[in-house]
Amino acid sequence: xxxxxxxxxxxxxxxxxxxxxxxxxxxxxxxxxxxxxxxxxxxxxxxxxxxxxxxxxxxxxxxxxxxxxxxxxxxxxxxxxxxxxxxxxxxxxxxxxxxxxxxxxxxxxxxxxxxxxxxxxxxxxxxxxxxxxxxxxxxxxxxxxxxxxxxxxxxxxxxxxxxxxxxxxxxxxxxxxxxxxxxxxxxxxxxxxxxxxxxxxxxxxxxxxxxxxxxxxxxxxxxxxxxxxxxxxxxxxxxxxxxxxxxx
Amino acid sequence: xxxxxxxxxxxxxxxxxxxxxxxxxxxxxxxxxxxxxxxxxxxxxxxxxxxxxxxxxxxxxxxxxxxxxxxxxxxxxxxxxxxxxxxxxxxxxxxxxxxxxxxxxxxxxxxxxxxxxxxxxxxxxxxxxxxxxxxxxxxxxxxxxxxxxxxxxxxxxxxxxxxxxxxxxxxxxxxxxxxxxxxxxxxxxxxxxxxxxxxxxxxxxxxxxxxxxxxxxxxxxxxxxxxxxxxxxxxxxxxxxxxxxxxxxxxxxxxxx
Numbered sequence: 001x002x003x004x005x006x007x008x009x010x011x012x013x014x015x016x017x018x019x020x021x022x023x024x025x026x027x028x029x030x031x032x033x034x035x036x037x038x039x040x041x042x043x044x045x046x047x048x049x050x051x052x053x054x055x056x057x058x059x060x061x062x063x064x065x066x067x068x069x070x071x072x073x074x075x076x077x078x079x080x081x082x083x084x085x086x087x088x089x090x091x092x093x094x095x096x097x098x099x100x101x102x103x104x105x106x107x108x109x110x111x112x113x114x115x116x117x118x119x120x121x122x123x124x125x126x127x128x129x130x131x132x133x134x135x136x137x138x139x140x141x142x143x144x145x146x147x148x149x150x151x152x153x154x155x156x157x158x159x160x161x162x163x164x165x166x167x168x169x170x171x172x173x174x175x176x177x178x179x180x181x182x183x184x185x186x187x188x189x190x191x192x193x194x195x196x197x198x199x200x201x202x203x204x205x206x207x208x209x210x211x212x213x214x215x216x217x218x219x220x221x222x223x224x225x226x227x228x229x230x231x232x233x234x235x236x237x238x239x240x241x242x243x244x245x246x247x248x
Numbered sequence: 249x250x251x252x253x254x255x256x257x258x259x260x261x262x263x264x265x266x267x268x269x270x271x272x273x274x275x276x277x278x279x280x281x282x283x284x285x286x287x288x289x290x291x292x293x294x295x296x297x298x299x300x301x302x303x304x305x306x307x308x309x310x311x312x313x314x315x316x317x318x319x320x321x322x323x324x325x326x327x328x329x330x331x332x333x334x335x336x337x338x339x340x341x342x343x344x345x346x347x348x349x350x351x352x353x354x355x356x357x358x359x360x361x362x363x364x365x366x367x368x369x370x371x372x373x374x375x376x377x378x379x380x381x382x383x384x385x386x387x388x389x390x391x392x393x394x395x396x397x398x399x400x401x402x403x404x405x406x407x408x409x410x411x412x413x414x415x416x417x418x419x420x421x422x423x424x425x426x427x428x429x430x431x432x433x434x435x436x437x438x439x440x441x442x443x444x445x446x447x448x449x450x451x452x453x454x455x456x457x458x459x460x461x462x463x464x465x466x467x468x469x470x471x472x473x474x475x476x477x478x479x480x481x482x483x484x485x486x487x488x489x490x491x492x493x494x495x496x497x498x499x500x501x502x503x504x505x
Contacts, residue, residue: 025322026353122336125296125408126350127325 013209019131020139020208030137037141041103045149052098053153056090057082057160065170075171079179082161087188091154093240096199099146100232104207107138108228111211112221120212135208139201146200147193154192191247198239203232249274250295250406250438255304257290264290266462268304274405274438277429277452281444282459283484288442289410291459295440296330296408297321308406326354329399331428333411335391337383337398343370344379347398354402369397373427389420393427400431406438407431413445421445425452446485449473458484 024030064081111134114120123130158180166173207228214224255268264287272278280288293299295306297313306313308324316324337346344366351362370376373393383391392412399407409428413421429452432439441448449456453470458481466481473485474495486492 029353117339118332118334118336119338121298122330122332124298125325125328125330126353126402127322127328128353129322 012213013205016131016135016209016212017205019129020135020205022129022132024132024136025128030133033133033137034141034144037138038145041099041141042145042149045099045102046152048098048102049095049149049153050156052094053086053091053156054160054163056094057086057157057162058164060085060090060157061161061165061170065165074175076175076179076182078165078171079161079176080182081179082165083158083180083184084188086154086157086161087192089240091157092150092192092195092199093236095150095153096146096196096203096236097233099149099200100203100207100236101229103142104203104228104232105225107204107207108211108214108225109221111135111208112214112224113211115212115214116217116221131212135205135212138208139204142200142204143197147196150192150196191243194247195240195243198243199236202235202239206232206235249307249309250440251307252295253305253307255291255294255301255306257287257294257299257301264462265294265301265459268459268462268464270457270464270467272438272440273455275433275436276439276454277432278438278440278455278457279449279453280440280442280457280459281449281484283444286459287462288444288459292408292410292440292442296328297325326350326402327405329402329404329407331392331395331399331407331409331412333414335383335388335395337391337394339383341382342379343375343381343383343386343394346383346394347401350398350402365401366397369401370394372400372431373397388415389417389424392416392424396424396427396431400435403435404437405435407440409439409441409443411443411445412441413443413448418447421447422451428452446491449485460484 060082061078064078065075068075068077111120114134120130120134123133162173162176165171166176171179210224210228210231214221250272251270253269255265256263257265268291280291282288290299294301300314311324313321313324337343338349341349344363347366347369348362351357351365355362357365366379367376370378373396375390375393375397378386378390378394383394386394407428412424412428416424425448428439428441431437441452443449450470450473453473456466456468456470456473457464458466458478460480466476466478468476473481476482486495
């Protein structure tokens with residue numbers, strides 16, 4: 001029963017994505033919508049991404065410094081670990097989990113609200129491919145802007161690590177920078193961007209699917225919004241694991 | 249012209265429409281009336297393709313609507329305007345942007361041409377100068393008129409109205425009815441209105457279809473209603489005691505059935 005339901009949703013999701021990525025009626029209208037969505041997702045999420053990344057970097061530095069206490073591992077490793085933890089895992093995953101909560105629930109509510117107010121029906125009757133007009137710009141905007149947000153998150157997180165460890169005397173600024181420059185593998189940055197692209201696609205497409213298929217009233221809209229976040233989070237973590245298996 | 253034949257629609261095991269066949273002529277206001285739950289909205293949604301029937305055919309000027317490919321369906325839909333019960337205006341857009349939306353999406357007109365077209369439509373519904381307002385700043389009647397302006401902006405051949413008078417006072421309802429009637433005649437559109445407003449039926453009912461328990465139980469025009477012997481029609485039209493008294497008074501004063 002559960003498997004049938006899952007397959008049913010998967011089929012509907014794939015059909016919706018197929019419709020969403022078809023030829024636009026008017027490219028300029030879609031372009032404008034992509035820009036608007038990029039602004040909403042990017043600028044709108046900058047503060048929350050900044051705050052979370054700053055603390056993640058800070059906590060990573062302090063936790064690792066605590067683990068190193070009394071060991072023979074050099075202190076500059078703090079900078080190295082903060083950098084790699086941030087780039088490989090924390091910046092893409094935590095940022096996208098947070099964005100699933102902020103952007104994903106917002107998208108599900110927006111599209112679900114449009115469904116309930118008959119806006120989607122109105123567009124369909126006009127001849128608009130609503131799946132394409134409402135979903136494609138959001139997904140495109142997300143896969144463009146979320147990797148940029150993740151890159152910013154990585155920088156801020158490393159900055160957070162610096163702020164938490166250098167002024168507090170855990171290690172010197174020179175040691176921290178030395179750590180940052182040690183054992184650097186550009187491939188990790190590539191992996192960060194692969195993750196952020198995949199997560200961006202998942203969180204937006206799943207949220208849009210949830211919103212697009214809302215039936216009923218405000219309770220169902222709330223459920224769709226919650227499902228958008230929960231399912232996106234689960235899929236992001238699953239994808240994180242799969243990418244780690246495939247790319248490492 | 250729109251022609252439907254043998255339409256059957258059920259949700260699960262519950263039949264909603266049973267063997268519905270009818271013709272809707274251009275230049276006339278075609279009304280679908282009936283009690284709540286009679287299947288009016290379902291029929292309207294079938295006609296515009298928002299849901300599909302289990303059986304039956306729908307023809308738009310001899311084109312089989314249900315057999316159209318997605319692309320052709322979208323092309324045909326550009327000739328369709330619809331006024332929704334709740335107006336369905338986009339809240340985040342101004343009146344001008346709402347009306348301009350189909351023009352932006354489907355035409356290559358210049359900014360000025362679009363603006364002129366929007367103003368013409370607003371003028372047609374007697375709402376000049378409200379271009380910059382948002383839907384939330386308008387009354388229910390004004391929202392309906394903006395909805396009509398948006399529906400006619402692409403010069404459609406078919407106009408569908410779902411409960412255009414719901415939530416409006418009788419005088420505003422009359423304005424909306426007259427507007428729809430006039431626009432229908434001016435543009436020779438095939439207009440189908442789903443309503444249970446009796447004033448609309450008696451004022452603009454060129455072709456009235458009464459749905460009862462999913463079937464057509466009466467069809468005629470507004471002038472034939474009073475002389476009809478159909479009991480279901482009379483129970484529906486003269487449902488209120490006031491209208492019954494009025495009808496009895498009319499008959500006792502010599503009105504011929």
